[in-house]
Amino acid sequence: MVPLLRPMGSTASISPTSSEAPPQDALGGWIEEFIAYVQFERGLSDNTIESYRRDLVRWRAYCAIRGIGGGEAEPKDVTDYLGRLRDGRPPAATALKSSSVARMAVPVKSLYRWLVLQGRIADDPTAKMGTPARLRSLPKAISVAEVTSLIEQPGADLLGTRDRAILETLYGAGLRISELVALDVDDIDLEGRSLLVRSGKGGKGRVLPLGGGAARALEAYAVTSRPELARRSQSAGPGGALWINARGGRLTRQGCWMILKRHASLAGLEARISPHTLRHSFATHMLDAGADIRVVQELLGHASLTTTQIYTYVSDRRLREVYITSHPRAGRYTTPG
16 A cells, blocks of 8 residues: 555644735635635535625625625624615615515625635624525435446546546545545545545544545555646646646646536436535435444534434435335325225
8 A cells, every 4th residue: 555644633724815805805705715615515506606696796895885894794784785785775776675685695694604614704794694494405415326337437547547536535535525626645644544634614624534445546546647647737846736637736626526527427427416416425325324423424524413414314215215115015005995
């Protein structure tokens, strides 16, 4: 086994943020980062993403009118903003219905919740603001057989070896795409079969076990593909980046998402794949196999057990489906005629 090793006790450096920019510039940068997050991490539809962007641009316009930076906003500013939307005052051109105002408040609330989790701001000005009741969307997982089909799509060439290692690691460790692309070479310990995630939500790191499939794929990538890809770099090199693109630079979230989509299309799964699909499948399959929910919570890096509990509903539903289709006396009850 070829070790890629860094002492597990070392701390992560946090990448520079736009918080040093002037207030309005900082808010604009935060909005763009947040839009990238909801697109590549949460897998929202294109229409929802554009709606979020429009609503957040309107919130930024309000902040400009008031002369406040996004990080300086207070609860009274949010209340005033929503009131202006209802009354048709700038930044609104016409008075909006209460239902529209409630919908437009959601992206603002989501943005500030994300900023707090990222450590960009200390207090969420929308924390006490209610949001309209919405149906909870269930995670979309694919079957174990479909995961296997997806992982087997990449070939054995330079990029295929890298892509297989990416897919194995996403599913094998249940990572977010942002966590995957942030990995450095020294975050992987093949000898100890573990990896160190430094970039979890809220800056909380965690050490995760590596299964055999992921470890073998990572070893093949580390020995063959990565050294060659690193030599293609036009600059001083990609630093400690584990995942390298065809030009020798660090692979981005967008690049990783395109890799996932390409192989999903080859496996006939494109319509069912989002950036979070393998993470959802990891959690669902673990619980289906009897894993303790608190263990799954730690593996996923969820701060709250409530976030993980949605997967128990998916697993319960799966148990019911298996029971109905498998038990000889589980047919639907019909009233005697």
